[in-house]
Amino acid sequence: MISSIADGLVRSIESVGDTISETLFEPVIRLGVTGLARSGKTVFITSLVANLMDRGRMSSLAAAQEGRIEAAFLQPQPDDTVPRFDYETHLGALTASHPHWPDSTRAISELRLSLRVRPTGLLAGLQGPRTVHLDIVDYPGEWLLDLALLDKSYAQWSEETLARLQDRSTAEDYRAVLASVDPVSPLDEPTAQRLARSFTDYLNAARIAGFYDCTPGRFLLPGDLAGSPVLTFAPLPAQASPPRRSLAREMERRYEAYKSEVVKPFFRDHFARIDRQVVLVDALGAIHKGPRAVEDMRGAMADILGAFRPGTNAFLTKLLLGRRVEKILFAATKADHLHHLQHPRLTAIMQALTRDARDRAQFAGADTAALSIAALRATTEEQRSHQGRELNCVRGHLLDTGKAAAFYPGELPQDPAQLLGPARAGAERWLDADYQVMSFAPAPLQLRPGDGPPHIRLDRAAQFLIGDRL
Numbered sequence: 001m002i003s004s005i006a007d008g009l010v011r012s013i014e015s016v017g018d019t020i021s022e023t024l025f026e027p028v029i030r031l032g033v034t035g036l037a038r039s040g041k042t043v044f045i046t047s048l049v050a051n052l053m054d055r056g057r058m059s060s061l062a063a064a065q066e067g068r069i070e071a072a073f074l075q076p077q078p079d080d081t082v083p084r085f086d087y088e089t090h091l092g093a094l095t096a097s098h099p100h101w102p103d104s105t106r107a108i109s110e111l112r113l114s115l116r117v118r119p120t121g122l123l124a125g126l127q128g129p130r131t132v133h134l135d136i137v138d139y140p141g142e143w144l145l146d147l148a149l150l151d152k153s154y155a156q157w158s159e160e161t162l163a164r165l166q167d168r169s170t171a172e173d174y175r176a177v178l179a180s181v182d183p184v185s186p187l188d189e190p191t192a193q194r195l196a197r198s199f200t201d202y203l204n205a206a207r208i209a210g211f212y213d214c215t216p217g218r219f220l221l222p223g224d225l226a227g228s229p230v231l232t233f234a235p236l237p238a239q240a241s242p243p244r245r246s247l248a249r250e251m252e253r254r255y256e257a258y259k260s261e262v263v264k265p266f267f268r269d270h271f272a273r274i275d276r277q278v279v280l281v282d283a284l285g286a287i288h289k290g291p292r293a294v295e296d297m298r299g300a301m302a303d304i305l306g307a308f309r310p311g312t313n314a315f316l317t318k319l320l321l322g323r324r325v326e327k328i329l330f331a332a333t334k335a336d337h338l339h340h341l342q343h344p345r346l347t348a349i350m351q352a353l354t355r356d357a358r359d360r361a362q363f364a365g366a367d368t369a370a371l372s373i374a375a376l377r378a379t380t381e382e383q384r385s386h387q388g389r390e391l392n393c394v395r396g397h398l399l400d401t402g403k404a405a406a407f408y409p410g411e412l413p414q415d416p417a418q419l420l421g422p423a424r425a426g427a428e429r430w431l432d433a434d435y436q437v438m439s440f441a442p443a444p445l446q447l448r449p450g451d452g453p454p455h456i457r458l459d460r461a462a463q464f465l466i467g468d469r470l
C-alpha cells in the first residue's frame, strides 16, 4: 500500500519534471502541412522525414550542411487521439522494388520527428546538443474552407450554395430531389438522408469536375463521422418561419451542430496550435485542366488563406489571442514534370496565384515564400530534337503502362498574367498553348548510405520552414 502510494508520488513528480524540461529545454515546432486533395501532402511529409533522417541531399538546410544535426529519430507523438501519420507504410510504397505512390489519405494525422542539434556560434563550445521536436500535422485544405461557414447562418449558406448549383450540370440530380420535397413538412429521416446523400454526390462530382467551392468540407472527407446527423443535412430554399420539427428546422439545427461539433473543434484543437505552415498546390495539374480550374483554384487558395489572416473571423481571432503562424510556404508541387529551366516560371505562377492571399497574410506579420518543388523526383531531364528544334524534356516511367517515355510538357509563359488573365476572364480553354501533364510512377531507388530519396528543393523548403530553429 505505502509503496504503491510512494510509487505514485514519485511518478507524478517525474512526469511534472518531464513536462517542465520539455517546455523549457526541448523546443517544439508544430509544422502544418495542407493543400487540396491530391496536392502532394503525403509524399511531401514522407520524403521530408526520410530526408531529415538521411541528410545527404539536404545541402540547403544550413544545420545539415554544417553537420550540426547529430541524430534524427521518430518518437511517439504528443496527441493521443490523433491518428499517427503512417510514415513506414508510405515510405515502403515509395521505396519498394516496384515503387508506387502512397494511397490517398482522408483525415488528419500527425508524426513527431526529434532532431538532436548542436548549437551554432558562441554557444557551440559551451552547450551540448539540444533536442528539437518537429510535430508534423497533415490535414486536408478543404477543412479550412469551412471557416467561412462560422459566419454564415443556415439560410445564407443555403442561398449561396443553391445559387451556385443552379447552372451546374453535376447538380441535376440534387435539384430533382429538392423539387420532390417540401421543406416545411415534418422531418422524416429517410428524406433527410436522401437529400444529404444526393447533395454529397453533387459535391463529389463538382470537385472531380474541378470546382473547389465545395463546403461543407467534411462531406467530402467524412472519416468516422460518415452517416452521423452532423453530416446529414443539405441546403434548402429559404422559408419564412419553418414550423418546429419540420425538415427545414432540423436541417438548420444540424448545420449549426456541424459548425460547433466539427468545424470549431478542428480549429481549436489543431489549427490554432500550428507555428509553421506549408500549403501545397498542384498548380501544374490545374493548368493542365484549363482556365476554369486555375481560376477556381485561385479562389480556393484565397479562401483557404483567409484562415491565416487574423481578424477575418471573430471566432478564430478570439481563439488565437494574438498568436499567429510565423511562416507560411506556398509550394507548387510535382515540379519534376518540368525541365528545370521552367521552374522559375512555375514559381512566378505560384506567386501570382497566391498574391492576394499572400499580401493579406504578410499584413498579419507572417513571413511567406513561394517555391517550386518535387518531394519525390520521378524524372530525369533530357534534350531532344524535334522538327529542327531542341526541346527540353523530362523522362520517366508512365504510371499506367510502366513504359519509359520522354515527354515535353509545353512552355509555361514568362508572364503569369498570360495564364491568370484568361482564367479570371472566364475563358473556356487556353488560346495559344496546350499544357500537358503525364502521370509518372515513382522511379526505383538505389540510395547511397546517408542519402534520402531524390527531390527538388525540399531542402530549401525545410530551411525556410524550420532552419531558423535548428
Ligand SMILES: Nc1nc2c(ncn2[C@@H]2O[C@H](COP(=O)(O)OP(=O)(O)OP(=O)(O)O)[C@@H](O)[C@H]2O)c(=O)[nH]1
Pocket (backbone or CB within 6 Å): 035, 036, 037, 038, 039, 040, 041, 042, 043, 044, 101, 102, 103, 104, 105, 106, 140, 333, 334, 335, 336, 337, 373, 374, 375, 376, 377, 378, 439, 440
Ligand atoms: N512526379 C511527382 N508526382 C507527385 C509528387 N508528389 C505527389 N505526386 C503525385 O500526386 C499524387 C498525390 O500525392 P499525395 O502525396 O498522395 O497527395 P495528398 O495531398 O496526400 O492527397 P490526398 O491524401 O488524396 O489528399 C501522387 O499519387 C503522385 O501521383 C512528386 O514529387 N513528383
Ligand SMILES: [Mg+2]
Pocket (backbone or CB within 6 Å): 041, 042, 043, 103, 104, 105, 106
Ligand atoms: Mg494524403
